[in-house]
Amino acid sequence: MVPIPIGQVEWWGWGLAGIFCLIPIVWFIIAILLCVWVYRDAESRGMSGGLWLIIVIITGILGLIIYLIVRKDKQGPAAATAATPVTRVCTSCGRAVSPGVKFCPHCGKEIPE
Ligand SMILES: [Zn+2]
Secondary structure (H helix, E strand, O other), X not given: OXXXXXXXXXXXXXXXXXXXXXXXXXXXXXXXXXXXXXXXXXXXXXXXXXXXXXXXXXXXXXXXXXXXXXXXXXXXXXXXXXXXXOOEEOOOOOOEEOOOOOEOOOOOOEOOX
């Protein structure tokens, strides 16, 4: 009969538990930083920061990749070919308005969805 080194097994158990506890925490911090970055970046480009924040939260890395692709297209002339309308037209003054904007920045009229 060989006695099982219980102390060693427990130490290993706690060490592994510590690593498995840290991984989600690290990912959580990275995810929060990414979400904050996406939100601020989208808002600075006149895009809906809240919408992209939700997309990235739900889809994770995939949403982030989609955001980076869409963001690039927005700067180029290919923006008009995007599946979703990038700009809307104000019903009052007829000028282009960013999507997600409740009021026209040119004339101040409310824009219906
Ligand atoms: Zn207007």
